[in-house]
Amino acid sequence: MSTPPKDKKPLLSVRDLTIRFGGLVAVNNLKLDVFDGELVGLIGPNGAGKTTCFNMLTGVYSPTSGQIVFAGRSIVGLGPHKISAAGAARTFQNIRLFKEMTVLENIMVSLHARRNYNLATALLRLPRFFSQEKVLRSEALNILGNLGLEARAETYAKNLPYGDQRKVEIARALATKPKLLLLDEPAAGMNPIETAQLSGFIQEIRKKFSLSVLLIEHDMSLVMKICERIYVLDYGELIAEGTPSQIKSNKRVIEAYLGGGGLEKLSQEKNTAGGAHA
Amino acid sequence: MIEYFGQIFVLFGINVILASSLNVINGYCGLFSLGHAGFFAVGAYSSAAFTTLIAPEWTAQSPHLALLVSSLIAMGTAGIAGLAVGIPCLRLTGDYLAIATVGFGEIIRIVFLNMDVVGASRGMPGIPRLTTIPWVIVGAAFTLIILNNLIKSSFGRCIKSIREDEIAAQAMGVNVRFYKTFSFVVGSLFAGLAGSLFAHNQEFLHPSNFVFMISVSVLLMIVLGGLGSQKGAVLGAFIVTLLPELLRLNEFVSQIRMLVFGLIMILVMLVFPEGLLGLLKKGSLKNKFFKKAKNEPGFSGAPL
Secondary structure (H helix, E strand, O other), X not given: OOOOOOOOOOOEEEEEEEEEXXXXXXXXXXXXXXXXXXXXXXXXXXXXXHHHHHHHHOOOOOOOEXXXXXXXXXXXXXXXXXXXXXXXXXXXOOXXXXXXXXXXXXXXXXXXXXXXXXXHHHHHOOHHHHHHHHHHHHHHHHHHHHOOOHHHOOOEHHHOOHHHHHHHHHHHHHOOOOOEEEEEOOOOOOOHHHHHHHHHHHHHHHHHOOOEEEEEOOOHHHHHHHOOEEEEEEOOEEEXXXXXXXXXXXXXXXXXXXOOOHHHHHHHHHHHOOOOOO | OHHHHHHHHHHHHHHHHHHHHHHHXXXXXXXXXXXXXXXXXXXXXXXXXXXHHHOHHHHHHOHHHHHHHHHHHHHHHHHHHHHHHHHHHOOOOHHHHHHHHHHHHHHHHHHHHOOHHHOHHHOEOOXXXXXXXXXXXXXXXXXXXXXXXXXXXXXXXXXXXXXXXXXXXXXXXXXXXXXXXXXXXXXXXXXXXXXHHHHHHHOXXXXXXXXXXXXXXXXXXXXXXXXXXXHHHHHHHHHHHXXXXXXXXXXXXXXXXXXXXXXXXXXXXXXXXXXXXXXXXXXOOHHHHOHHHHHOOOXXXXXX
């Protein structure tokens, strides 16, 4: 059983995180830690607040209350681009690639923070522009090569097959040189074989880029296989935290997924309106 | 007759500048702006004010230098106007942004309509005719080169990423508010340049030169040519400038030429919804006809 290293300071530390949309409390008093190099899962039934949580961590929403400390500083209230610069990169549940741009350009957008030329250099096409563009280009190709996507570099993102789109999204996030990678349902819409490949892929990039990963996923086989620790959300509340084996046998988790009252109630709900929220 | 063609050419050049500058805002950054005539007006009036009111003697002595200086002033003032309008407006998106920019475009026009130093509703006469065909060529080429260099740089990629997906762009570290304002200001800047060339071609300015319909016709040019393509903007400017003149050739059509022009525009948009350059992208019959052009590097209907 692996426990979080208590002596080390966490890379990401979330305390009492709450967000309200009008009367709806989407996430309530969330406490979550991610340590260096860890692979942490965040699971829960649909509508539990997982993506909302990601949106707060990446600055898309600002929380109603609570603290988020990332790499030693508070990131509450920072804009998404600043959080990205601080070293947290994400992918999206519904793929959000820059469709009318090539794969290479997609990656190069993420590299913009490391361009080494100013506007005048670009407008006047000074020699420095060409040499620095070359550097950016080779860096982007390098990232694509690392993920086995170099053959796709000149393809328009919209023309990629689904699995590759997911990979390019991860590659684009990696290009920002993150310390923490937030993956929002990377296995959504994948078949079991593709999911198995993805789990190898995630573990591989985690080593190659020495990342911490926070993963939202519905595919339990994937989560249980690769995550070291798992947090479970239900109706915005943290209901369980622990290793995969602890989570598997946790009564509240089973209730959240199957409904309280176990099988009896499940069959009832199925008969009425398919109202189980799992 | 030569003067007539010269005048059409000058207007074509000015329209190229207007269209390609709006293309940065609308085609590349995806901001639906309908206030371009306002920045065009700011450029026109400020440059004309310089050459006729502030330094008329100097302008008479060295007209070329005066046009250059007044064009730079026009770009500066239009850029500042773009910044002043952009900062509040760019908090809005989509249709709301379009409405707000329409409003600001009209506000600018009405300010000039009531500004007595530049003639208010009497108009502003006596502007020296400084715009020559070489100057228009220089201005349009300068605009196209600078904007092309901008778009094909890291800055341009950031601008395009906003058009593609604002949320993803932010998450990849693109400062969306900055780049939106930046592209809005760049667009206004070059609209100002167009204004300066226009003022010193027309010799007389009136607020009715800068009505909402001007913004619409500039938008028409870039949509007609194909949004997000500099070649499309040039092609669109060419058609929108030339087609109404060509329709003068037939005496009957001449009387209803704007009606025919409108009909042609509707037909073109129905047949080529992606703009005229969009047809090169698809495997249409016309593709064969354009094959030679298509093989040139970079010449495709795909947004650059």
